[in-house]
Amino acid sequence: MNEKSRLRVQLSATRRGARLARLLTERQLDEWGMPFEAATQVVAELAANAVLHGRVPGRDFRLELRREDDGTLRVEVTDARGERRPRVPDESAELTDGGRGLRIVAAYADRWGVVEAPAGAKTVWAELKQPFLTGIGPEEIVHRADQTVPGPLQC
Known part of the structure; x- marks a missing residue:
């Protein structure tokens, strides 16, 4: 991978x-000629979580995009709160105002997860293989998320 296949930027939290x-x-x-x-949507959710919960x-948060040789896009968002691990809300939380962001990430991403980062930080990552999903409505997002989310993750 060369530098033209990567974007890495620090942004204010x-x-x-x-x-x-999201705009970058x-x-x-x-x-890069890739569907966006x-x-x-994945970046918007992960960046919003970094600002709200991380x-x-x-301290800033970091966004990194990497275009892999096989066409996979890897998105990484690193924030300063390593002790606050993301969690997918349980079914009873469906009627609340928040908590849907990780379900959206899970619906769009082929894989996603969380790893520790230096200085007590964490990186939430997601991988999207081409062709990326497009043109699906909210009902389909929730349906796909229910099928792909393994259950609640603990903070």
Whole structure:
């Protein structure tokens, strides 16, 4: 993999930084000639989680996109709160206002997970193989997520 197959950027852990992560992803994938709808949705959810749940005052979050040789896109979002592991809400939480982001990530991604990062941080990653899913509605996202999410992850 060469540098032209990778984007790595530090962004402020703010709503503006999360929005910028999504926009940068869209532009980078367009430049690479890759479909961007599904990937920008995954980045939007992971960046929003980094800002809402992984924020430490004075520390940024990092976005990394890598285009692998086989066409797979790997998305990594690293935030400062390694002790706050993402979790998929249980079925009884369906009516709450939040908690759907990881279900959306699971619906679009072929694989995703969490690993420790240096300095007490964590990296949430997702891999999308081409062709990326596009043109599916919210009902289909929930249906696919229910089939792919293994169950609640604990923080």
